[in-house]
Amino acid sequence: MQPIVSVTNLSKTYASGFHALKNINLSIRRGEIFALLGPNGAGKTTLISIICGIVKATEGAVLVDGRDIATEYRAARSLIGLVPQELTTDSFETVWATVSFSRGLFGKPANPAYIEKVLKDLSLWDKRNNKIITLSGGMKRRVLIAKALSHEPRVLFLDEPTAGVDVELRRDMWQLVRSLSESGVTIILTTHYIDEAEEMADRIGVINGGEIMLVEEKAELMRKLGKKQLTLQLESPLQEIPATLADYRLALSGDGNELIYTYDTERERNSIIALLKALEDAGIRFKDLQTTQSSLEDIFVSLLRGDQ
Known part of the structure; x- marks a missing residue:
């Protein structure tokens, strides 16, 4: 299936000489939720x-549903909704007016029923006649999303969508993103919240220094790069790890009461039995055990440090 977004050999160099992007190649699948992670x-x-x-690229090409963003700008842009980090709209407009105006900018005919549905999905219906200036920060963020959805885009970009919002709004937005994805909308989000x-992404992309470090299925990324630890609480403390256990990546706690075994989730599951x-052959007995697994945040930090 043709990707909904295709980025080929994309670079951006500013007049100052700063290389913001370096030969980016990226394909976004239709209907997926794709998370782009990276530091500031x-x-x-x-x-x-x-x-x-x-922003205009220095080199490379971008296609959105087969339409070139440079030579077929109107067709490509009409397929995209963008939720920026900050609200830039007339503070004295009402919610209804600003969302309806955004729809009109794309040449879409008026559709009050659709605008009503968007506002209700975002819990903005009761605020439809309120001026933007009177809204809370969380409500203004909802208006941003409503504006981005006003022209019924097939691709929705969320740039740090929940930065600085409360927990309730974050959860509401997560639910909205899932429902949009289920309806066939492709979601690309950038976030600092790992x-x-x-929670949401199907695939993860990591960018650093203007270069894509990896693109991977979330589950596969955690399987390949994640680490698990098995902690064994010993019946009797050890002074040191016996030489017969040298083949295992074992660490002894400071008080000698715990053995910690770190293993690769992909290759070493069966090694626990061994x-x-x-341990039994060495006469080491334990009274309890527990396992822990790397989070996506652990993997992300490890990647940026070059540990993988």
């Missing part, structure tokens, strides 16, 4: 801005 200044917003036609990507047999 990694190039996330620049990449989104180029795809959305806000739990957001872990380890337990080796």
Whole structure:
């Protein structure tokens, strides 16, 4: 199936000589939720801005549903909804007016029933006649999403969508993103909240220094790069780890009461059985055990440090 967004050899160099993006190649699948992770200044917003036609690339090409964003700008842009980090609209407009105006900008005919549905989905219906200036920060963020959805886009970009919002709004937005994805809308989000990507994304992309470090299925990424630890609480403390256990990645707690075994979730699952047999042969008994697994945040930090 043709990707909904295709980025080929994309680079951006500013007049100052700063290389914001370096030869980016990326394909976004139809209907997926794709999370783009990276530290501040990694190039996330620049990449989104180029795809959305806000910033001009130095080199490369971007297709949205087969339409070139440079040569078929109107057709490509009409397929995209963008939720920026900040609200830039007339503070004295009403919610209804500003969302309806956004729809009109794309040449879409008036559709009050659709606008009503969007506002109700975002819990904005009761605020439809309120002026933007009177809304709370969380409500203004909802208006941003409503504006982005007003022209019925097939691709929705969410640039740090829940930065600075309360827990209730974050959960509401997560639910909205899921429902949009289920309806066939492709979601691309950038976020500093790793739990957001872990909760929602189908695939993860990591960008750093203007370069894509990896793109991977979330489950596969955690399987390949995640680590698990098995902690064994010993019946009797050890002074040191016996030489017969040297083949295992074992660490001894400071008080000698715990053995910690770190293993690769992909390759070493079966080694636990062998380890337990080796412990028995060495006369080491344990009274309890527990396992822990790397989170996506652990993997992300490890990638940025170059540990993988």
